[in-house]
Amino acid sequence: MSQVLAKKSIFGTGAVFRGKISKVGAVDIHGKVYADLELDKLVIKKSGTLEGNVRVGLGVMAGRFKGKLHAHSIWVMKSSVLLGEIEYASLQMDRGAALNCRIKHNWETPSPSGSAARDAYPADMMPAELLPQKETGKDGDKL
């Protein structure tokens, strides 16, 4: 099993997990998970549900979340439903997302390592802040 998969968990459609998960790096949820998590990358797919307290570097939400979420960067997609409390440093939200929660912006959250955050986005949907910085030439300096 590769290093990436060693720290990854996937809960498939129909799978239900209740309990604790530790030493996890990334989780993809297609099913239902009732657990507290601390991890680098969380993806809740459209069919997925997560209930619990979560601390994450990057969260991509397309499904349902209920609980406390503390994230550096969150992408809330149009199919997502969020309930509870959310604290974030960077937020992107698509039209249609359903939020019934308290949201707090937190600038003091340390920046993510970067690679985990970038891996979560399709290449054409990458937020500008996660793109590699382009070197500016002489023309750019003049502007």
Added chain:
Amino acid sequence: MFKAQKTSDISVQEVALIGSDIKTEGSIESPAAIHLAGTHLGDITCKSLIIEMTGSVTGKIKAVDVRVSGMVVGEISADNLQITKSGRIDGSLSYQRIEIEDGATVEGQFLQKKSSASAAKE
């Protein structure tokens, strides 16, 4: 004997995967397959369970197909049970068909369940 589900029968989205560095505690239920390479404390109920060499389970397992290449402490109830050469089991086994490879370590109680077909003949 152990028939892994064909990729056409099961989509990637239906599989549950626990990585080798991960420790889980609680219960997992799945209508499809679970691929366990990490450590799980608690019960597992699913259609098909594969415990990798690095995987371990302490608890009750109930599935149609179970393949053990890692370690299990507890009860296994399966229709088709395969224990590979790296498998280690300490507990009770309930099965319809079993296969144990040379080198596997098994300690505990064995109980063969009657299949529904043979039970109907009696």
